Amino acid sequence: MSAMSGMSVLITRRLLQLPLVLGLILTITFALLWIIPGNPMENEGRRPSAEVAEAMRRQYQLDQPGAFLAQYAARASGIAWIAGAHPVPFDLGPSMRHPDWSVNEIIAAGLPVSATIGLGAIAIALIVGSIAGVIGGLRPGSWSDGATQALALVGISVPSFVTGSLLLVLLAAKLRLVPVGGWGTPAHALLPMLTLSLPFAAYIARLLRFGLADQMQTHYVRTAMAKGLSRREAAVRHALKNAFLPVLSYLGPATAIAMTGSFVVEKVFAVPGLGRHFVDGVLGKDITLVMGVVLVYAALLVLLNLLVDILYAWIDPRIEIAARPQ
Amino acid sequence: MRWTAWIVGALVLVVLFVWEWNGGAHRADVRVASADVFTLDPQRMTYMQDLRVARALFEGLCWSDPDTDDVVEGVAESWTISSDGRTYTFHLRPDARWSNGDPLTAEDFKEAWRRLLLPDLAADYSELLFPVSGARAFFAWRAEQLEAYAKSERHSAEAAQSLWHETIARFDSTVGIEATDAHTLVVRLEQPVPYWLDVCGFQTLSPVHRPTLERFSRIDPQTAMLRTEPGWTKPGVLVCNGAMRLADWKYKRSMLLEPNPMYRGAHPAQARSVEIVPIEDASTAVLAYESGSIDWVSDLTAEFRAELVNAGRNDVHVLPAFGTDFWSFNCRPTMPDGRFNPFADARVRRAFALAVDKQALVQSVTRLHEPIATTLVPPGSIAGYESPAGLPFDLAAARAELAAAGWKDRNADGLVENAEGEAFPPVEMLFMTGNPRVRGIASALAAMWRDGLGVQCEVRSKDGKFAKEDLRAGNFMIARGGWYGDYLDPTTFLDLSRTGNGNNDRGFSDARFDALLADAERATDAAQRMRLLSDAERLIMEEQMPILPLCRYVTLYMYDPDRLRGIVRTPRLDQRLQRLHMSGGSGEGATP
Numbered sequence: 001m002s003a004m005s006g007m008s009v010l011i012t013r014r015l016l017q018l019p020l021v022l023g024l025i026l027t028i029t030f031a032l033l034w035i036i037p038g039n040p041m042e043n044e045g046r047r048p049s050a051e052v053a054e055a056m057r058r059q060y061q062l063d064q065p066g067a068f069l070a071q072y073a074a075r076a077s078g079i080a081w082i083a084g085a086h087p088v089p090f091d092l093g094p095s096m097r098h099p100d101w102s103v104n105e106i107i108a109a110g111l112p113v114s115a116t117i118g119l120g121a122i123a124i125a126l127i128v129g130s131i132a133g134v135i136g137g138l139r140p141g142s143w144s145d146g147a148t149q150a151l152a153l154v155g156i157s158v159p160s161f162v163t164g165s166l167l168l169v170l171l172a173a174k175l176r177l178v179p180v181g182g183w184g185t186p187a188h189a190l191l192p193m194l195t196l197s198l199p200f201a202a203y204i205a206r207l208l209r210f211g212l213a214d215q216m217q218t219h220y221v222r223t224a225m226a227k228g229l230s231r232r233e234a235a236v237r238h239a240l241k242n243a244f245l246p247v248l249s250y251l252g253p254a255t256a257i258a259m260t261g262s263f264v265v266e267k268v269f270a271v272p273g274l275g276r277h278f279v280d281g282v283l284g285k286d287i288t289l290v291m292g293v294v295l296v297y298a299a300l301l302v303l304l305n306l307l308v309d310i311l312y313a314w315i316d317p318r319i320e321i322a323a324r325p326q
Numbered sequence: 327m328r329w330t331a332w333i334v335g336a337l338v339l340v341v342l343f344v345w346e347w348n349g350g351a352h353r354a355d356v357r358v359a360s361a362d363v364f365t366l367d368p369q370r371m372t373y374m375q376d377l378r379v380a381r382a383l384f385e386g387l388c389w390s391d392p393d394t395d396d397v398v399e400g401v402a403e404s405w406t407i408s409s410d411g412r413t414y415t416f417h418l419r420p421d422a423r424w425s426n427g428d429p430l431t432a433e434d435f436k437e438a439w440r441r442l443l444l445p446d447l448a449a450d451y452s453e454l455l456f457p458v459s460g461a462r463a464f465f466a467w468r469a470e471q472l473e474a475y476a477k478s479e480r481h482s483a484e485a486a487q488s489l490w491h492e493t494i495a496r497f498d499s500t501v502g503i504e505a506t507d508a509h510t511l512v513v514r515l516e517q518p519v520p521y522w523l524d525v526c527g528f529q530t531l532s533p534v535h536r537p538t539l540e541r542f543s544r545i546d547p548q549t550a551m552l553r554t555e556p557g558w559t560k561p562g563v564l565v566c567n568g569a570m571r572l573a574d575w576k577y578k579r580s581m582l583l584e585p586n587p588m589y590r591g592a593h594p595a596q597a598r599s600v601e602i603v604p605i606e607d608a609s610t611a612v613l614a615y616e617s618g619s620i621d622w623v624s625d626l627t628a629e630f631r632a633e634l635v636n637a638g639r640n641d642v643h644v645l646p647a648f649g650t651d652f653w654s655f656n657c658r659p660t661m662p663d664g665r666f667n668p669f670a671d672a673r674v675r676r677a678f679a680l681a682v683d684k685q686a687l688v689q690s691v692t693r694l695h696e697p698i699a700t701t702l703v704p705p706g707s708i709a710g711y712e713s714p715a716g717l718p719f720d721l722a723a724a725r726a727e728l729a730a731a732g733w734k735d736r737n738a739d740g741l742v743e744n745a746e747g748e749a750f751p752p753v754e755m756l757f758m759t760g761n762p763r764v765r766g767i768a769s770a771l772a773a774m775w776r777d778g779l780g781v782q783c784e785v786r787s788k789d790g791k792f793a794k795e796d797l798r799a800g801n802f803m804i805a806r807g808g809w810y811g812d813y814l815d816p817t818t819f820l821d822l823s824r825t826g827n828g829n830n831d832r833g834f835s836d837a838r839f840d841a842l843l844a845d846a847e848r849a850t851d852a853a854q855r856m857r858l859l860s861d862a863e864r865l866i867m868e869e870q871m872p873i874l875p876l877c878r879y880v881t882l883y884m885y886d887p888d889r890l891r892g893i894v895r896t897p898r899l900d901q902r903l904q905r906l907h908m909s910g911g912s913g914e915g916a917t918p
Binding site for chain 1: 338364469476549559576578579604606611613616617619790792794795
């Protein structure tokens with residue numbers, strides 16, 4: 001089987017699996033949301049009379065879980081639209097807690113924000129992590145290796161609400177280099193990106209450092225050096241590409257995680273991203289919002305994993321793509 | 327090939343950046359950090375931050391002047407009240423206009439009030455209109471019809487539509503709200519309601535622009551309910567009649583209000599723009615204020631208060647609110663699992679109330695020095711209402727009450743037992759997790775009761791939704807509560823203890839109390855009515871004690887009084903965004 005046909009088989013199979021995966025995730029999410037006690041219609045403190053409360057439940061069909069799920073799935077998937085029963089395709093419904101907004105609008109507003117921060121964070125992480133990883137991997141055991149590894153450990157261990165708050169106080173409140181929280185200019189994005197990038201950078205640094213150190217011991221690299229390449233040249237021309245493979249497979253899920261938004265980072269910097277909307281949705285039992293965001297998350301994760309598999313084959317043609325376990 | 331991939335990736339990033347940085351260059355005259363606004367549909371509002379925006383975007387028939395609490399004219403330029411106090415005739419200003427220039431008519435109010443009374447809308451404040459004759463019956467009828475429709479097999483657009491027409495006809499013929507001409511609205515009440523004008527000033531009774539709403543409304547054939555699509559409150563679509571209009575609104579990002587040129591009586595120093603920025607994290611809000619990008623932090627969460635307040639700054643303001651912080655006693659005869667409930671006995675409830683040193687709580691636990699409370703209605707907040715004294719802090723009296731209920735320390739172990747020698751059951755104290763203030767109060771109360779009365783307490787915090795379930799099911803002995811008044815009348819607090827009230831978590835029921843409230847409803851003399859209400863409060867605050875009041879709620883604002891003007895400081899804190907301005911005139915000095 002040629003690589004190309006293998007790849008099209010993989011892509012087709014994954015795309016065919018997508019609706020099944022999404023349907024399953026949707027049902028599980030809905031069941032979990034159903035188990036959480038409480039009523040999305042209900043607010044803090046004041047509580048409506050029994051008759052009003054009942055009207056609220058009926059308004060969103062919360063008294064008929066089966067019908068609710070079926071109708072939601074039909075509208076979200078576009079089946080209702082194809083059948084002519086609903087005016088728009090892929091309608092995730094109105095948010096239950098924010099009746100002025102449809103879930104589609106909320107996702108459309110939040111996803112670009114989270115994606116910007118996430119992609120920026122991954123880009124920073126890739127650059128910083130690669131440099132640190134190469135420094136360490138070229139000279140395992142040296143002081144520079146120790147220093148970068150120690151920094152990486154700090155990056156992985158310190159939670160982002162600590163680094164975020166620290167950066168906020170130092171760079172925004174004290175030095176006034178960037179605005180405190182909010183969204184609207186590139187300056188607003190800088191600190192959230194930086195904060196979010198740290199754990200990813202640290203992890204990439206560790207992956208690359210160990211990958212590179214291993215590759216430097218292999219026969220082909222030693223051969224290259226024996227033929228006159230310097231250690232650095234051998235690393236950059238030959239070893240790095242293979243050492244980078246584990247980083248690449250990490251990048252798929254990492255990008256998905258970063259793009260879909262970190263609740264903590266978004267809350268600390270008052271950024272209107274999808275992560276915050278999602279957690280607020282769970283806390284408020286906003287069933288339609290949570291289901292909509294989970295659908296988008298799941299689709300994104302499946303597609304990004306597919307993308308990584310394609311990149312994998314492209315970097316290393318020896319990998320038999322269709323045979324790779326998922 | 328490889329390079330192209332990198333370039334494509336970089337381009338995606340650049341496009342995202344450009345997409346996201348649209349504007350943000352202008353700074354609004356006044357920037358307010360607030361909790362997130364949920365909805366701009368006036369009939370569906372519940373939250374304080376939503377109601378605050380509604381005050382600027384919409385204007386009702388009349389409103390309470392925030393500085394004096396007097397009712398002043400709004401869209402209605404005058405009104406007459408019939409001699410039996412049951413019929414109100416409002417005369418609307420003939421020149422009243424919507425923000426798009428359309429004339430504002432009595433029909434706009436009628437439609438808004440009908441919306442508020444539709445179970446379809448699931449409005450929290452439907453009950454505000456229940457005093458209107460026929461209103462409660464109309465609500466119940468529509469709810470019944472919808473339920474019957476859902477159960478029936480005849481689901482069709484025609485059937486739903488015909489039910490809708492029937493509903494409108496029924497509203498017109500049975501509910502006492504009538505637009506007799508374009509500028510006259512007549513409201514008939516079931517019985518006189520002394521605070522009715524105050525209710526008419528409440529934001530959820532604001533009018534709606536019918537043509538806009540119509541475009542976004544449809545009758546759902548599945549449920550026969552009136553559905554309003556999310557779009558009608560968006561900038562560029564929303565038509566309003568208040569002093570400001572909606573210039574921009576991005577979900578959980580920012581909301582921009584500007585003066586409404588069609589509004590008749592703009593405040594002379596009104597700001598050219600007010601921006602509302604939702605910042606949930608309290609420390610971020612404070613940092614944003616200190617860096618100058620926020621002018622007013624309007625909803626600070628509890629954990630920050632004491633530190634800020636006690637730092638002695640002139641820009642931190644602690645204002646008593648129209649609300650009372652309290653704990654609830656479970657008054658049901660037994661616990662839900664059938665266990666013995668010692669708090670079914672009013673003597674035990676009084677003993678626990680007498681044993682609380684509230685002064686110590688506000689001084690060393692909350693550290694905010696809130697005014698302590700012995701009653702539910704904040705004293706002095708309602709003209710003509712005299713609060714009862716309530717119960718003081720008196721340990722000896724507390725022990726005597728407990729002993730009278732049969733609980734004494736019979737074996738000198740420091741704990742009380744009943745005549746059979748059984749120890750007082752561990753007191754289950756319920757509250758929601760996540761609020762350090764409440765946790766501190768709970769621990770302090772437990773210590774006071776243990777040391778003062780000789781009972782063991784179990785402090786039990788639960789996540790919001792679970793705590794609410796327990797509250798509703800009566801699965802607690804003592805639980806954290808609290809209440810903010812909605813309108814300027816004692817009943818906004820006293821109704822909580824009515825038998826069967828939706829917010830009566832305590833399961834309290836007392837025929838004498840219910841009778842006093844019923845008598846007050848029928849009373850024609852205002853002073854007599856207030857006396858009856860005062861007697862009712864005395865009954866629950868001195869004798870029956872379903873509720874243990876601790877202190878007045880306070881609200882904490884951060885703003886520089888030398889720069890930001892127009893903030894209301896009277897108890898209801900009924901803010902008018904349209905009155906905010908920076909000192910030195912509109913816009914001046916607004917740049918940080």
